[in-house]
Amino acid sequence: MIPFEDLLWVGYYAALAALVVAGLGLGVLHVLRGRSVATQLVVVGAATVLATISGIVVISLMMILNDHDRTVVLAVVTAAGLVAMAVSVLLGRRLVAANRVLVEAVRADRFRPPAVRLPAELAELSRELDAAYGRLAAAHEREQALEASRRELVAWVSHDLRTPLAGLRAMAEALEDEVVADAGTVHRYHARIRVETERLTEMVDDLFELSRIHAGALRLSRRRVALAELVEEAVAGTEALARAKGVRLRGDVAEGPPVRVDTGELGRALRNLVVNAIRHTPGDGTVQIVGEVGPDEARVTVSDACGGIPADDLPRVFEVAFRGEAARTPGGGAGLGLAIARGIVEAHAGRISVANEGPGCRFEVRLPLTGV
Ligand SMILES: Nc1ncnc2c1ncn2[C@@H]1O[C@H](COP(=O)(O)OP(=O)(O)O)[C@@H](O)[C@H]1O
Ligand SMILES: [Mg+2]
Structure with missing residues (x-):
């Protein structure tokens, strides 16, 4: 049996020798940090084997091992070390191959996550790349639509x-x-x-x-205003047009907290909706504007008696330069009013929509109250 105190010394010197080798190994790894992981893994393997051998050499110098034992242990460690190195080389190659698969996937026109099983980190990178490519494609599509x-x-x-x-x-x-x-x-x-x-x-x-x-150049200067004030203004600005057509115009806003909007821009959007409603409503019809402020959004609806928008046109009315069949007469509008209304509402992070309802159609504007 080896005395405990000797065992402590053996541990101490072996650790010291291993630390020196590890330090050298780290130095080499630092120099080679730009090289392939395969190379770096070989260095790690070699450093581990060398650390073990140096430990053995140190303790044999302490005369704890006799020559015979030392030769046996060195042979065993060298053999094990060689196998470990071979495993490192193999692992390094697999990493390199996995990386190459990923690089090939990135080089292709459209990134597709490789079907082979990748190490966790590379798999994560692959998922991130996939997401990034998705965003890129979406941005490209948006740009094309804009163009x-x-x-x-x-x-x-x-x-x-x-x-x-x-x-x-x-x-x-x-x-x-x-x-x-x-x-x-x-x-x-x-x-x-x-x-x-x-x-x-x-x-x-x-x-x-x-x-x-x-161009995204719409700078909103928001201020707090009662929804009723906005609706009243839209009514006041279009009253003459309604009277000239014999259309009844009604504004109706429930009591509620103020909203924070760009009154000029939003007023313009509402006016566009009301003018359309009046234009498409026959004399003696009614156009009604209803406003209400809920807990997290404000809502304004403009209902008319236009007789309904053809189902095919419904999803297209907000497009630039879109005009319904009847509106394509000379002297009619230019088909920009609703595109502008939508742009303004969306700049307020809101949503605008249309649906046929009752004797006509109903345009609805929803504006979020939170985060503005
Ligand atoms: N209140 C409405 N009732 C029926 N159709 C409408 C109404 N508002 C808009 N539209 C349809 O949507 C089209 C686009 O409206 P808009 O962008 O304001 O352009 P414009 O008024 O210049 O035609 C109109 O030509 C019309 O066909
Ligand atoms: Mg219009």
């Missing part, structure tokens, strides 16, 4: 602005050349030119607003 709508807008501008401009020019030329001379027609032309100019101004203004929305 398409931009192209649409340009096509729209060239068509819808040119037509009224051509009309204006024709009328101005007729007046200039005195082709029309009777006072009645001249007056009618002047009035027409004014109306068309106003409409074009509105269109250009809408176009500007829409381009700001699309």
Whole structure:
């Protein structure tokens, strides 16, 4: 039996020798830190074997082992060490191969997580890469959609602005050349030119607003305001139009806490909804605006008596330049009102939707109250 005290010394010297070798090993690993994991694993294996051997050498110097025993132990440790090294090399190769599979997957056009079983860390990396590629694809899609709508807008501008401009020019030329001379027609032309100019101004203004929305340049300056005030303003701004058409206009807001919105922008969105409702409601019909503030969202609905929007059109009414069949007459709107309304509502982190209901359709705006 070896005395306990000797055993302590053996442990002490063996640990010391192992620490020296481990220190050297760490130094080598530091130098090789840019190299393949396979190489680094071999270094780890070699350092482990060397640490063991150095321990044996140290204690044999202490004369605890005789020559015979030392040779036997060294042989066993060397054999075990060689096997361990071989295992390290094998493991290193597998890691390298797994990594290569991942690299190949990344190089492909569309990342697909490799079907082979990867080590946990690489599998996690693979999942993250998959998610990142998903986000990239979504961003690309969004950009393409934006580009398409931009192209649409340009096509729209060239068509819808040119037509009224051509009309204006024709009328101005007729007046200039005195082709029309009777006072009645001249007056009618002047009035027409004014109306068309106003409409074009509105269109250009809408176009500007829409381009700001699309560019994400809509800066909201929010302030606290009662929902009732917003609805009252929308009613006040459209009352004349309703009266001229013989449409009844009703605003109805329940008591509630104030909302924090950009009153100018949101007022514009509501006005667009109300103007549409009045335009599509026959005389003697009713347009009703209802507002209410719940615990976590405010809701404004605009209901009309338009007779319902065709089912095919329903999902498209908020698209840029979309106009229903009946609205595609010259002098009608440009199909920007609802796209603008949606842009403004979404800039407020809200949602806008439409559904057919009762004698007409109902547009609904929901605005979150939390986090604003
Ligand atoms: N209140 C409504 N009732 C029925 N149809 C509507 C209503 N509001 C919008 N629409 C349909 O949606 C289309 C797009 O509306 P909008 O973007 O405001 O453009 P515009 O009013 O210039 O036509 C309209 O042309 C119409 O077909
Ligand atoms: Mg409109």
